[in-house]
Amino acid sequence: MGVAFRPTRALREHAYFAGAWRGSSDGASIAVTCPATGAHIGEVPRLTQEDTALAIEVAATAFVDWSARTAAQRAQVLRRWHALILREREALAQILTLEQGKPLAESRAEIDISAAYVEWFAEEGRRVYGDVIPSPVGGRQTIVTKQPVGVTCAITPWNFPASMVTRKLAPALAAGCTMLVKPAERTPFIALALAELAEEAGMPPGVLSVLTGKSREIVKVLTDSPVVRKLSFTGSTAVGKDLIRQCADTVKRMSMELGGNAPIIVFDDADIEAALDGLMALKFRNAGQTCVCANRIFVQRGIFEQFAEAFVQRVRALKIGAGDQPGVEIGPLINADAAQDMGRIVARALEQGAELLTGGAPKPDSAFYPPTVLGGVTPSMDVARDEIFGPIAPLLVFDDETEVVAQANDTPYGLASYLYTRDLARAWRVSDALQYGMVGINEVAISNEVAPFGGVKESGFGREGSRYGIEEYLDIKYRCMGGLSA
Numbered sequence: 001m002g003v004a005f006r007p008t009r010a011l012r013e014h015a016y017f018a019g020a021w022r023g024s025s026d027g028a029s030i031a032v033t034c035p036a037t038g039a040h041i042g043e044v045p046r047l048t049q050e051d052t053a054l055a056i057e058v059a060a061t062a063f064v065d066w067s068a069r070t071a072a073q074r075a076q077v078l079r080r081w082h083a084l085i086l087r088e089r090e091a092l093a094q095i096l097t098l099e100q101g102k103p104l105a106e107s108r109a110e111i112d113i114s115a116a117y118v119e120w121f122a123e124e125g126r127r128v129y130g131d132v133i134p135s136p137v138g139g140r141q142t143i144v145t146k147q148p149v150g151v152t153c154a155i156t157p158w159n160f161p162a163s164m165v166t167r168k169l170a171p172a173l174a175a176g177c178t179m180l181v182k183p184a185e186r187t188p189f190i191a192l193a194l195a196e197l198a199e200e201a202g203m204p205p206g207v208l209s210v211l212t213g214k215s216r217e218i219v220k221v222l223t224d225s226p227v228v229r230k231l232s233f234t235g236s237t238a239v240g241k242d243l244i245r246q247c248a249d250t251v252k253r254m255s256m257e258l259g260g261n262a263p264i265i266v267f268d269d270a271d272i273e274a275a276l277d278g279l280m281a282l283k284f285r286n287a288g289q290t291c292v293c294a295n296r297i298f299v300q301r302g303i304f305e306q307f308a309e310a311f312v313q314r315v316r317a318l319k320i321g322a323g324d325q326p327g328v329e330i331g332p333l334i335n336a337d338a339a340q341d342m343g344r345i346v347a348r349a350l351e352q353g354a355e356l357l358t359g360g361a362p363k364p365d366s367a368f369y370p371p372t373v374l375g376g377v378t379p380s381m382d383v384a385r386d387e388i389f390g391p392i393a394p395l396l397v398f399d400d401e402t403e404v405v406a407q408a409n410d411t412p413y414g415l416a417s418y419l420y421t422r423d424l425a426r427a428w429r430v431s432d433a434l435q436y437g438m439v440g441i442n443e444v445a446i447s448n449e450v451a452p453f454g455g456v457k458e459s460g461f462g463r464e465g466s467r468y469g470i471e472e473y474l475d476i477k478y479r480c481m482g483g484l485s486a
């Protein structure tokens with residue numbers, strides 16, 4: 001077992017709930033390891049059902065004061081939090097790389113976008129407007145206002161353990177809700193560090209909680225509670241479906257950001273260099289562990305050979321290693337099991353007739369998996385149907401626009417999609433026909449604080465970021481005022 005580097009900021013080995021930093025009431029904890037080295041990096045409390053129930057109770061009490069503050073007062077706290085996240089940027093990036101594995105440059109970018117969500121929603125909270133609707137009847141006013149939904153909870157993933165926390169927390173808190181965050185078991189330290197900074201920024205006790213431990217012990221208490229009025233989840237479609245069922249009895253509001261099977265379509269008329277740049281960034285960001293990264297790479301026949309050859313050359317040049325090492329472009333996967341899964345995906349693809357163009361030779365017992373390109377992939381192969389979540393790039397050849405749009409849409413998922421073409425009419429036509437919540441046209445960097453992130457079909461519902469993101473934490477109240485005739 002290797003040795004993990006030490007971040008400059010100490011890891012907080014307590015959970016944050018019921019207004020304080022606490023251990024589990026039964027003293028249990030769980031270990032967190034570094035994906036790059038396998039080294040033990042710390043312990044966090046394994047909270048019990050009783051701890052979770054206490055956290056909910058205190059969040060409900062805190063909601064009374066927090067929701068009664070003006071949006072401007074809440075914005076002040078959020079802006080201070082934003083400034084502190086940026087002050088601690090380097091230390092936070094180190095914690096992120098240590099527990100998640102991604103290269104430091106990517107961790108810094110994730111801290112920047114995490115801070116950007118906080119700043120954006122501090123501002124959006126002040127723009128929660130209502131309506132006055134002309135009444136069909138004299139002597140009446142029809143007035144629409146918006147109110148925070150109440151106590152909310154978020155279940156966040158390990159692939160973006162900082163930005164997925166602030167993308168949910170910032171709109172919830174700006175709207176006047178309180179929120180209980182259950183971070184992924186493998187990456188709790190960055191969520192705890194963000195909570196420490198929120199506390200330093202003046203976030204009142206109980207407004208924000210970070211519940212560490214096992215999902216099976218915490219989540220059911222959250223979903224069963226009639227006090228918790230909203231659940232926001234980012235993760236797999238299978239788990240999302242389970243959570244939807246669990247929330248049915250209390251009829252909670254939900255946002256579900258689930259799995260993807262993103263197509264990227266490169267037409268003959270595309271700027272090939274731009275498409276290659278985009279594909280490299282898209283496919284290998286976070287070692288392919290993103291729900292918006294290219295899962296199926298459709299390239300038109302006229303440029304296929306040239307494109308595939310240039311792509312393979314670029315992939316062979318990628319530098320792989322521990323995320324804290326200079327120049328590293330691809331870190332480990334989240335753990336050795338994930339690397340084993342990649343091995344199985346490639347083996348199955350080869351069995352089904354795909355061709356290995358590069359990569360595909362994993363080290364045993366390691367979380368590292370080489371970036372891999374597969375040629376000769378057809379839409380019916382498992383590698384083109386299932387979400388890969390790793391650095392495997394399947395290339396598919398196509399002939400015409402109608403055929404490729406049908407293939408791109410032939411999936412239960414509908415999160416992100418991408419296309420490269422210089423033909424403006426085609427860009428509009430194809431992006432219209434793609435059954436996805438997001439379409440990148442000659443661009444892959446689609447995720448930012450001003451844009452509505454989210455999917456359709458089995459990729460979920462609800463939007464995060466943008467002016468739409470705060471609506472997920474607001475209920476509409478309609479008041480009909482009568483008796484106003486002179």
Ligand code: SIN
Nearest residue numbers: 160289290291292447
């Ligand atoms: C993801 O949820 O996997 C992607 C997050 C992002 O690109 O913002």
